[in-house]
């Protein structure tokens with residue numbers, strides 16, 4: 001299998017191109033082996049490039065544990081860079097079909113190289129049924145959740161995928177590996193949740209660390225950065241445009257007045273190869 005290894009701020013993916021010819025590979029079964037960092041290629045997930053009947057192309061994202069995700073923010077920037085630079089779709093604004101709907105990446109190109117990608121990420125959905133989350137009420141904004149007898153104030157929404165945000169004083173002090181999976185798999189989230197720990201630096205900068213559903217602690221999460229920015233704004237901690245500081249760089253997130261969230265950031269190709277299995 002030929003693949004290209006890409007990343008968005010260190011959130012890394014094995015990109016497989018099936019745009020012109022589709023295989024019968026079972027990526028959900030293959031993902032744990034291919035994504036293994038010791039026995040495989042190593043990645044947080046697999047992105048499959050496919051044709052679409054309703055958009056320019058279709059993106060599938062399979063997490064490292066083999067579960068299928070509806071959408072991936074860092075992944076869609078890599079996807080857009082890949083389809084443009086490989087000549088599959090030579091457009092500066094693309095429409096990409098995902099399980100979370102049609103996303104619209106806009107490419108900033110210099111020469112023939114994509115420098116950064118701005119994505120219309122759609123609107124956050126606070127409706128508990130849409131997340132999904134079992135909690136009474138119309139939305140989950142700073143609501144109490146007890147984990148290991150400790151109270152946390154959670155803000156949850158769907159940003160294409162389920163996200164939960166917890167504000168903390170210092171993200172570097174959080175036991176992400178210990179606490180992340182307990183919230184990810186908490187019984188109030190029937191489809192699990194991604195978990196973002198957010199430190200507010202000032203009214204236009206936040207620091208985010210994410211425990212991802214199906215992938216564990218990652219260096220960056222695009223949809224998580226969007227959810228964190230929306231949560232920071234809706235709770236009055238920041239304005240609607242913030243720089244999100246992640247371990248390997250920054251994303252610019254803007255929650256527009258019409259409710260649409262825009263994410264701007266880089267994508268990078270690292271290497272390509274072939275693997276036999």
Ligand SMILES: N[C@@H](CCC[C@H](N)C(=O)O)C(=O)O
Pocket residue numbers: 011061063068069070071072073074075161162194212213214215218220221222223224
């Ligand atoms: N890394 C992603 C999110 C990928 C999907 C996630 N693990 C899930 O299952 O919801 C991003 O950049 O948004």
